[in-house]
Amino acid sequence: MGFHNYLVWFFIVYAVCKGPAVAKGLGCNWGTRASHPLPPNIVVKLLKDNGFDKVKLFEAEPAPLRALGRSGIEVMLGIPNDFLAPLASTVRAAEDWVQQNVSLYISKYGVDIRYVAVGNEPFLKTYKDTYKQTTFPALQNIQAALIKAGLGRQVKVTIPLNADVYQTDNNLPSGGDFRSDIRTLMVSIIRFLSDNGAPLTINIYPFLSLYADPHFPVDYAFFDGTSSSVVDGSISYTNVFEANYDTLIWALQKNGFSSVPIIVGEVGWPTDGDPNANLEYARRFNQGLVNRIVQGKGTPKRPNPPDIYLFGLVDEDIKSVEPGNFERHWGIFYFDGAIKYSLDLGNGRNLVAAKGVEYLARQWCIMSPEANIMDSNFPESINYACTYADCTSLGYGSSCGGLDIRNNASYAFNMFYQTENQQKGACQFSNLSVITTVDPSQENCRFEIMIDVGKHEQTKTPSSASSGIRSHQNSMIILIFVTTMMMWITIITSTTVVH
Ligand SMILES: *[C@@H]1O[C@H](CO)[C@@H](O)[C@H](O)[C@H]1NC(C)=O
Numbered sequence: 001m002g003f004h005n006y007l008v009w010f011f012i013v014y015a016v017c018k019g020p021a022v023a024k025g026l027g028c029n030w031g032t033r034a035s036h037p038l039p040p041n042i043v044v045k046l047l048k049d050n051g052f053d054k055v056k057l058f059e060a061e062p063a064p065l066r067a068l069g070r071s072g073i074e075v076m077l078g079i080p081n082d083f084l085a086p087l088a089s090t091v092r093a094a095e096d097w098v099q100q101n102v103s104l105y106i107s108k109y110g111v112d113i114r115y116v117a118v119g120n121e122p123f124l125k126t127y128k129d130t131y132k133q134t135t136f137p138a139l140q141n142i143q144a145a146l147i148k149a150g151l152g153r154q155v156k157v158t159i160p161l162n163a164d165v166y167q168t169d170n171n172l173p174s175g176g177d178f179r180s181d182i183r184t185l186m187v188s189i190i191r192f193l194s195d196n197g198a199p200l201t202i203n204i205y206p207f208l209s210l211y212a213d214p215h216f217p218v219d220y221a222f223f224d225g226t227s228s229s230v231v232d233g234s235i236s237y238t239n240v241f242e243a244n245y246d247t248l249i250w251a252l253q254k255n256g257f258s259s260v261p262i263i264v265g266e267v268g269w270p271t272d273g274d275p276n277a278n279l280e281y282a283r284r285f286n287q288g289l290v291n292r293i294v295q296g297k298g299t300p301k302r303p304n305p306p307d308i309y310l311f312g313l314v315d316e317d318i319k320s321v322e323p324g325n326f327e328r329h330w331g332i333f334y335f336d337g338a339i340k341y342s343l344d345l346g347n348g349r350n351l352v353a354a355k356g357v358e359y360l361a362r363q364w365c366i367m368s369p370e371a372n373i374m375d376s377n378f379p380e381s382i383n384y385a386c387t388y389a390d391c392t393s394l395g396y397g398s399s400c401g402g403l404d405i406r407n408n409a410s411y412a413f414n415m416f417y418q419t420e421n422q423q424k425g426a427c428q429f430s431n432l433s434v435i436t437t438v439d440p441s442q443e444n445c446r447f448e449i450m451i452d453v454g455k456h457e458q459t460k461t462p463s464s465a466s467s468g469i470r471s472h473q474n475s476m477i478i479l480i481f482v483t484t485m486m487m488w489i490t491i492i493t494s495t496t497v498v499h
């Protein structure tokens with residue numbers, strides 16, 4: 001074969017291996033800040049059933065990682081901000097982290113880890129300068145540790161950043177540049193990522209634009225907007241997602257990085273906890289987004305589309321509500337993997353709900369018909385329930401915001417009862433409540449029943465006086481049992497050896 005033939009072969013092999021140039025498939029964030037998380041194997045099935053082939057985790061939790069082993073799903077593995085300081089201080093700490101949280105899962109469980117996401121929005125304005133000194137050194141140490149572990153090619157580093165790391169001085173994408181307080185740092189980080197063939201990850205939230213500014217044109221937050229557009233030179237933008245993304249492209253270009261790869265690490269729309277967080281808007285936004293992904297559509301300044309990770313897969317009822325009550329309702333699915341709204345995932349394929357979920361008994365805790373709202377224990381009881389359970393659906397403009405005062409109390413009592421796994425005593429509230437088997441849900445307001453996480457049987461907690469003695473007796477019984485077993489095993493083994 002002449003040199004020419006080799007060349008032809010090279011290109012055929014190259015083309016086959018490289019596959020289509022367009023970014024394919026769907027990515028999703030899998031957060032686990034839930035009082036009753038779905039079992040990891042059910043989540044992995046849910047991801048596969050819905051065609052998600054990429055997932056982003058916020059930290060290296062053993063059970064989700066193991067469930068992702070040999071699933072065919074690519075993983076972006078996050079490192080929480082609290083870890084940045086220790087990882088920045090020594091390469092050794094980074095090596096240990098990579099060994100325990102990356103190498104092990106790749107080699108032992110076959111997890112397809114592709115990225116390590118160092119920190120989570122560490123330069124967010126509200127964090128002030130907390131992570132400013134440690135993020136870049138931590139990134140460098142993790143990169144060094146990956147190379148040392150022989151994973152330098154397979155696993156890339158990145159930092160998921162909030163879109164507030166860049167801004168525009170004239171409200172147009174072409175005015176884009178990095179925030180002045182971190183510009184030098186951003187340039188160093190992007191040069192480092194670029195030198196290591198690693199992508200920049202950005203989280204973009206059109207919902208928050210709308211949430212923050214009552215005069216924000218609603219149309220412009222979605223992808224089917226027509227009435228409002230922003231004209232920037234020869235380009236006319238009809239949605240804030242594209243305008244925001246291109247602001248980043250301009251910022252990169254101005255600082256000498258016109259071709260660094262970008263990943264959209266989080267983008268989505270919540271369904272509850274704010275008047276603009278509702279099923280209709282969330283469906284409208286996410287459908288527009290999924291259509292773009294399916295079509296492989298980029299933006300005017302970067303026609304090559306980025307990989308996109310939707311935020312998020314399921315609702316998380318113990319997330320901090322500091323950003324707003326909507327924070328616990330970003331899921332495409334409810335906390336239990338039930339469908340919130342229909343979404344066409346391309347080729348007429350629709351969302352599929354989680355399968356095999358086991359629930360607690362079909363019973364709810366509600367305000368007793370005999371109880372009086374003037375009861376002196378009433379306000380305190382609701383307050384108690386809502387301190388320990390998630391009442392974010394009760395707020396103004398939320399899915400249960402229209403309930404009257406008695407149903408409102410029922411909702412609060414039920415959330416507490418379910419969150420406490422329907423344990424005995426969790427539906428008492430100074431005799432203001434009763435248990436019912438009639439579903440109190442109304443229209444969009446779901447009175448939930450939690451997933452059975454195996455905690456409802458522990459109702460018989462021994463009272464303090466006798467518990468010491470009882471547990472002592474229990475350990476004696478276990479000790480005797482174990483000893484007997486060991487003796488048996490010894491006898492059996494020795495007989496086997498003789499034969
Ligand atoms: C691995 O990651 C988990 C969760 O992020 C963390 O708790 C653990 O300390 C990490 N291991 C090492 C050696 O840092």
Ligand SMILES: *[C@@H]1O[C@H](CO)[C@@H](O)[C@H](O)[C@H]1NC(C)=O
Pocket residue numbers: 382383386391394395403404405408409412
């Ligand atoms: C319902 O309960 C929530 C949480 O305690 C409270 O904020 C809201 O004002 C209540 N609404 C009504 C109508 O009582």
Ligand SMILES: *[C@@H]1O[C@H](CO)[C@@H](O)[C@H](O)[C@H]1NC(C)=O
Pocket residue numbers: 430431
């Ligand atoms: C609840 O009702 C029971 C029985 O009627 C009564 O003995 C108890 O004192 C009541 N508890 C409260 C807190 O009102």
